Amino acid sequence: MVHWLDEIPEYNTSPLIPLCFVTVLSSYGLYMAYQNITRLQQYEEQAQRASKWSDAVGKRLQKTRATQTSGTIALILSTLSSVLLLLTKFGIATHVVLSIICLTVSALARLHMKTFWNEKDQIRIPLMGKYNEAIAGSEEVVQLLGGITVAWIAAGLLSFF
Numbered sequence: 001m002v003h004w005l006d007e008i009p010e011y012n013t014s015p016l017i018p019l020c021f022v023t024v025l026s027s028y029g030l031y032m033a034y035q036n037i038t039r040l041q042q043y044e045e046q047a048q049r050a051s052k053w054s055d056a057v058g059k060r061l062q063k064t065r066a067t068q069t070s071g072t073i074a075l076i077l078s079t080l081s082s083v084l085l086l087l088t089k090f091g092i093a094t095h096v097v098l099s100i101i102c103l104t105v106s107a108l109a110r111l112h113m114k115t116f117w118n119e120k121d122q123i124r125i126p127l128m129g130k131y132n133e134a135i136a137g138s139e140e141v142v143q144l145l146g147g148i149t150v151a152w153i154a155a156g157l158l159s160f161f
Contacts, residue, residue, distance in 0.1 A: 015095065018155035019082050022102075022148055026079035029144040032137050033072045039134035040064060067113045071141050074109035078102050078148050085155075092159050099156030103149050110145035117142055 047064075050057040081102050085095060117138040 015099075015155040015158040016086070018151045018158060019086050022078060022082040022151045022155060023086065025144055025148050025151065026075050026082060029075040029141055029148065030072070030079060032141050032144065033068065033075055036134045036137040036141065037068055037072070039130040039137070040068065042130050063116050067116045068138070070109045070112045071138075071145065074105045074145060075141075075148075077105055078152070082155075095159040096156050099152050099159065103152035103156065106145050106149040106152060110142055110149060113138065113142045113145065 047057060047061045052058075081098050085098060090098075117135065119139075
């Protein structure tokens with residue numbers, strides 16, 4: 001007797017387009033996150049010195065690190081999951097569960113980053129070009145995470161067809 005879990009599922013081609021979209025967006029998001037973190041690290045030492053004198057600076061430094069980390073983790077998870085789903089045969093249940101996990105993580109990371117990296121909370125500072133570029137890049141990552149979340153919803157729904 002063959003157990004239903006032992007059967008190799010047929011490859012479902014319905015979610016291919018959203019998965020390819022997720023892979024491209026997530027990969028580009030990882031590139032952007034790397035660029036942003038590299039730019040922010042140029043001001044890390046100055047921020048640490050300033051945080052000794054001001055609790056507000058210390059809190060902003062901690063929030064900067066936390067939001068960049070959450071966005072990067074979501075992008076890594078999204079990239080790896082989409083590549084895994086594109087290259088292997090999984091049943092509908094696995095596909096849907098992975099889609100739900102990834103869309104939840106992406107949405108939460110977007111919300112976390114959006115509360116800090118936005119026009120009203122971030123001030124462009126003259127003569128700190130790389131820092132200003134990191135602000136703009138982080139705002140772009142927030143937008144990418146929104147697109148990734150929508151693409152995961154589409155991939156999850158299309159796995160039923």
